[in-house]
Amino acid sequence: MHIVFGGAFNGKRQYVKEMLSSKETVWCEGKLPDAADQSVVIAGLEQWVKMQLERQMDEETIQQLVKKTVQSKKGQQQIWILTDMNRGIVPVDAIERKLRDVIGRIYQDLFKEAELVTRIWYGIPQLIKGADENEHLYQNRR
Amino acid sequence: MAEGKMIFISGGVRSGKSAYAERRLLNIPAPRYVYLASGQARDPEMEERILRHQKDRQNGGWTTVEQPLQMEHALLKIKAGDAVLWDCVTTWLANELYEGWQEGKPCTEEKGCMEAKWRKMQDTMHRIREVAGILVIVSNEVLDDFVRDESYQKWLGEIHRWIVAESDEAFEMENGVAYKRK
Numbered sequence: 001m002h003i004v005f006g007g008a009f010n011g012k013r014q015y016v017k018e019m020l021s022s023k024e025t026v027w028c029e030g031k032l033p034d035a036a037d038q039s040v041v042i043a044g045l046e047q048w049v050k051m052q053l054e055r056q057m058d059e060e061t062i063q064q065l066v067k068k069t070v071q072s073k074k075g076q077q078q079i080w081i082l083t084d085m086n087r088g089i090v091p092v093d094a095i096e097r098k099l100r101d102v103i104g105r106i107y108q109d110l111f112k113e114a115e116l117v118t119r120i121w122y123g124i125p126q127l128i129k130g131a132d133e134n135e136h137l138y139q140n141r142r
Numbered sequence: 143m144a145e146g147k148m149i150f151i152s153g154g155v156r157s158g159k160s161a162y163a164e165r166r167l168l169n170i171p172a173p174r175y176v177y178l179a180s181g182q183a184r185d186p187e188m189e190e191r192i193l194r195h196q197k198d199r200q201n202g203g204w205t206t207v208e209q210p211l212q213m214e215h216a217l218l219k220i221k222a223g224d225a226v227l228w229d230c231v232t233t234w235l236a237n238e239l240y241e242g243w244q245e246g247k248p249c250t251e252e253k254g255c256m257e258a259k260w261r262k263m264q265d266t267m268h269r270i271r272e273v274a275g276i277l278v279i280v281s282n283e284v285l286d287d288f289v290r291d292e293s294y295q296k297w298l299g300e301i302h303r304w305i306v307a308e309s310d311e312a313f314e315m316e317n318g319v320a321y322k323r324k
Contacts, residue, residue: 007283007285007286007287007299008285008286008287008289008295008299009285009295009296009298009299009300009303010285010299010302010303011299011303084286085286085287085288086286087154087283087286087287088284088286088287088288089287091288096288100288121306121314121323122152122299122302122303122305122306122312122323123303123306123307124306124312124323124324126323
């Protein structure tokens with residue numbers, strides 16, 4: 001499991017696309033993958049979480065669904081593209097405040113599960129988890 | 143002619159990015175230290191702030207060029223070997239993207255408007271580097287948040303990615319500490 005993390009418009013998707021190049025992958029934008037999908041990219045998780053919150057789904061259930069996805073894809077390639085949204089001003093909108101809390105906690109769970117976490121800062125990748133075995137600074141920064 | 147060095151420094155509000163940028167620049171011997179200021183006074187507080195900064199820099203031996211829009215005009219004021227500091231990308235982008243809002247026709251709503259301005263700006267940055275010995279660019283971290291203004295944030299992301307790719311060095315400032323990312 002690999003997480004690619006960073007602020008909006010920092011080049012996260014482009015980084016993943018270049019990393020995958022020609023490999024067969026199911027790209028899930030704003031949704032969770034189906035059970036049959038093998039080798040997946042999950043992007044726009046925050047959109048999916050927001051949709052569930054708008055449908056009045058409780059946080060516990062949302063967390064469980066995300067956890068179940070991680071478990072069901074164990075041993076297969078799973079790349080999660082997560083957007084950092086939690087370093088701004090407290091939102092006025094109640095659902096956005098809730099969203100910030102929920103994704104903050106989900107991200108913590110996902111970061112715990114992932115073997116690799118790469119942060120993207122304006123196109124520059126930096127390995128922030130998994131460095132012990134995999135960090136080769138020179139290669140890592142291309 | 144070889145291009146001058148380019149350094150990108152970005153950070154949150156009061157992260158110490160401007161102080162670090164000035165330090166980096168003043169460490170390099172140069173005939174002149176030029177400050178390209180993008181701030182635009184829209185109220186008395188802002189006016190006072192700009193004047194204060196101008197005075198501070200004057201005492202420090204800086205030459206200030208106020209250029210809120212159309213950076214290509216600043217080119218004429220840059221001399222060979224100058225050490226140039228541009229502060230900052232976020233204010234420049236706001237000035238250009240919303241130019242014309244008083245007339246109800248901001249650039250952001252006109253097709254191709256910002257694209258043309260950005261192409262010109264890329265060219266200007268290259269030309270500044272050809273003349274100056276060094277160009278240090280300062281900007282803000284505002285993308286780790288909800289998308290509030292998609293056009294502005296998308297442009298800022300694209301501009302930052304380009305500048306980082308073009309730069310010799312890139313730093314992220316946090317609490318007065320510069321983290322070298324490139």
